[in-house]
Amino acid sequence: MASQTGRTYNDAIDALNSLQTPYATIEARRKAGVRPDAASIAEMQVYLRRIGYAPSDLDRLNIVHVAGTKGKGSTCAFAASILAQHQKTRGAPRKIGLFTSPHLIAVRERIRVDGAPVSEDLFARYFFDVWDRLARAEETEGEVVVDRRLGLPMPTRPIYARYLTLMSYHVYLQERVDVAVYETGIGGEYDATNIVERPVASGISTLGIDHVFALGDTVEKIAWHKAGIIKPGSAAFTIDQVSGAANVLQERAKEKGVSLKVLDVDSRLEGVNVRPDALFQKKNASLGIALAEAALQKIEPTFERNASTLPREFVDGIEQVVWRGRCEVKAEGPIIWHIDGAHTVDSLKMASKWFAGECASKSGPEALIFNQQGREEAVNFLEGILSTLKSHGQGTFEHVVFCTNVTYADTGYKRDFVNHQYDPDAIKALTAQHAFAEKWSSLDPSAKVVVLPTIEDAINHVRGLSKTLGAGETVQGLITGSLHLVGGALGILEGADAL
Ligand SMILES: Nc1ncnc2c1ncn2[C@@H]1O[C@H](COP(=O)(O)OP(=O)(O)OP(=O)(O)O)[C@@H](O)[C@H]1O
Ligand SMILES: [Mg+2]
Numbered sequence: 001m002a003s004q005t006g007r008t009y010n011d012a013i014d015a016l017n018s019l020q021t022p023y024a025t026i027e028a029r030r031k032a033g034v035r036p037d038a039a040s041i042a043e044m045q046v047y048l049r050r051i052g053y054a055p056s057d058l059d060r061l062n063i064v065h066v067a068g069t070k071g072k073g074s075t076c077a078f079a080a081s082i083l084a085q086h087q088k089t090r091g092a093p094r095k096i097g098l099f100t101s102p103h104l105i106a107v108r109e110r111i112r113v114d115g116a117p118v119s120e121d122l123f124a125r126y127f128f129d130v131w132d133r134l135a136r137a138e139e140t141e142g143e144v145v146v147d148r149r150l151g152l153p154m155p156t157r158p159i160y161a162r163y164l165t166l167m168s169y170h171v172y173l174q175e176r177v178d179v180a181v182y183e184t185g186i187g188g189e190y191d192a193t194n195i196v197e198r199p200v201a202s203g204i205s206t207l208g209i210d211h212v213f214a215l216g217d218t219v220e221k222i223a224w225h226k227a228g229i230i231k232p233g234s235a236a237f238t239i240d241q242v243s244g245a246a247n248v249l250q251e252r253a254k255e256k257g258v259s260l261k262v263l264d265v266d267s268r269l270e271g272v273n274v275r276p277d278a279l280f281q282k283k284n285a286s287l288g289i290a291l292a293e294a295a296l297q298k299i300e301p302t303f304e305r306n307a308s309t310l311p312r313e314f315v316d317g318i319e320q321v322v323w324r325g326r327c328e329v330k331a332e333g334p335i336i337w338h339i340d341g342a343h344t345v346d347s348l349k350m351a352s353k354w355f356a357g358e359c360a361s362k363s364g365p366e367a368l369i370f371n372q373q374g375r376e377e378a379v380n381f382l383e384g385i386l387s388t389l390k391s392h393g394q395g396t397f398e399h400v401v402f403c404t405n406v407t408y409a410d411t412g413y414k415r416d417f418v419n420h421q422y423d424p425d426a427i428k429a430l431t432a433q434h435a436f437a438e439k440w441s442s443l444d445p446s447a448k449v450v451v452l453p454t455i456e457d458a459i460n461h462v463r464g465l466s467k468t469l470g471a472g473e474t475v476q477g478l479i480t481g482s483l484h485l486v487g488g489a490l491g492i493l494e495g496a497d498a499l
């Protein structure tokens with residue numbers, strides 16, 4: 001039925017893709033120094049009203065809000081997974097929302113209800129509800145100028161990620177979600193998710209350097225943005241941070257009259273199987289626990305925190321959490337794929353350390369598939385990967401492949417991955433990939449480095465290496481550098497409908 005009206009899931013994704021800011025506009029803004037600011041929030045408030053909601057409606061969602069440079073998604077996944085286990089045994093929360101970004105395999109995974117991505121039909125319905133409401137509101141109200149810097153009227157609809165954020169509120173309010181876990185997109189203060197005024201709790205995961213153009217080039221400036229999700233009257237948690245960042249978080253919390261609780265690794269995690277078994281993940285889990293506890297305290301008057309042991313549901317939630325594309329291992333015959341969406345200096349070191357540990361007991365060649373599109377500084381991330389590997393007793397990669405984020409050799413991007421935000425000429429010419437290759441060859445002249453146009457080509461190249469294996473050997477493949485790369489790779493390894 002939906003197809004007759006031209007309003008299928010695919011139609012929604014096509015319409016959504018039309019809301020991407022084209023590369024040329026991004027460049028022009030960058031040159032003019034236009035950054036997200038308070039106007040971005042004012043606009044989101046107008047859009048929310050135009051789709052029929054007041055900011056206070058969001059209170060019904062009991063939002064758990066998470067910002068941070070790394071570990072946001074994992075923290076959110078832990079919190080949501082704990083809540084899901086609690087729901088299973090105790091019937092509360094009634095319905096759990098989980099809003100994350102970016103997506104790995106399909107856009108609709110960004111908006112989950114009770115663990116599952118919203119179905120294609122529901123996604124299409126809610127997507128076009130919002131689409132139509134925004135157009136109608138503009139027709140009746142006329143154009144609104146919120147952005148005084150540019151003096152331009154607000155576009156009819158917000159851009160891609162902001163549109164999905166707006167839509168998520170519609171989905172969760174309609175579906176009567178009573179706890180919604182929200183990952184910020186970029187930063188916090190001016191992020192589209194920050195129109196929530198009374199979250200149940202805010203959590204700030206590990207801070208570091210990323211999104212320098214939007215957020216600033218020091219960890220202090222970045223911390224200022226992230227602290228923007230701390231709200232008067234709501235609980236706030238973080239884990240230990242580098243000192244500059246920690247101070248800014250505390251100052252900002254104090255200004256708002258909030259006592260920001262700094263969590264150690266939760267001692268109740270002793271004996272709990274946190275995967276991967278790494279400090280960073282235990283920090284993410286600790287934050288997830290505190291956030292879930294805060295949510296349960298709000299919605300379930302009888303819930304009592306037990307300071308010495310974790311309830312069974314919490315342990316199950318942590319041990320059974322699924323967060324795809326992060327520290328994932330997949331065996332494919334003689335190839336063992338290690339898949340991790342790390343894309344900052346620190347997280348790439350973390351991923352390399354994890355890979356080195358996984359390879360310690362294996363024999364056979366190691367192969368890297370890497371990309372990061374549209375960020376020139378990524379060429380400097382390569383050194384960290386190599387030195388981490390070496391310092392953890394692994395040699396180096398025998399084979400290194402750089403490819404674009406284009407999924408398939410024949411058909412190009414999967415619809416959910418169409419991206420207008422990168423320089424199309426650079427993708428065609430494999431400019432970034434050649435720069436990576438040159439850098440890697442200078443760091444490790446013995447590596448066999450190749451540049452290939454698509455993810456599919458890169459995977460097939462590594463598959464080809466298994467033909468020359470000796471007895472008992474496997475190829476250890478690491479796919480990292482970009483969540484788009486990792487999502488495309490999972491799609492290829494698992495079939496196009498992988499989710
Ligand atoms: N607390 C942490 N500190 C450092 N690195 C981390 C941390 N948590 C996760 N990572 C690394 O970053 C990768 C991405 O984790 P995750 O998806 O939780 O982060 P995110 O903050 O949501 O990142 P994104 O910018 O992709 O949204 C992980 O696979 C892991 O390699
Ligand atoms: Mg990020």
Ligand SMILES: [Mg+2]
Binds near residue numbers: 072100101183
């Ligand atoms: Mg994320």
